[in-house]
Amino acid sequence: MQTKLSIQNWQKFIKLCLKATAPKQLNELFKLLLTNAEQEDIAARYAIVIGLLSGKKPQRELAKQLKISIAKITRGSNALRIVDPKIKRLILSSTP
Template sequence: MDKGVEFVGEKTTVGWEKFLTLIEQALAVPGQLGALFSLLFTLEEKETLATRVLLVIELLKGELTHREIAQYLNVSIAKITRGSNALKLVTPELKKFLLESASLI
């Protein structure tokens, strides 16, 4: 049974690496990224990703409490906590990139 779990993890890692490569390649072609995401993500998955982006932006802005963000985005406090915990793990370079992204904040 452990082999099955290990295989799933390995397959996930390989798939994730291929996904990131596809994104990098799509960025070089105008309009390609949106088309790629339309192929790969369902409407529900896009909504989940969009909510996660908005959640991270609100956490970075630091203007609202976790409870206010949860109410504003109509998500659970647990989701806000997971997002907050994830932000604690990002590299200083990524945090700087996010904070400097004028289109986000």
Template structure:
């Protein structure tokens, strides 16, 4: 399925309108299934650990997830749009992971 660009942009505007964590929680709870939330939370945790320089196998062991998921996250960090790195930097030390 191809999503119309205007629909995608509208969704981006929706997320940009979030003003605080409570609003983010309300939207995420309504827009995603519990499984989708779990998947996104897992992705964020593995990205933070990889960005901190933690070895892929250690991340997989810590989070109890497959190395293929870790490898995909690593590819996103290396070749993606830079969104994850941007937000890790933007959020500051609150999201820095100890190795």
């Protein structure tokens, strides 16, 4: 469960990210604030979400392709069930 302080700090973090004016600047910010493992986790979650939204592969095949557990795929799938459809479109519009 998130505390009030962690929610406030998360919102401050989001606002800071929005101030980054270039991808290089945002990348440097993330390298400062996130460990390599955290960056890899975010990259994996992004790949999961993209894979699920594309709908081209079953979840088990996606897990095998990404070399991650089916549980992580399931968590991504559950998150997609509750996210605003506008966010899904935003994600899909930013992928090649």
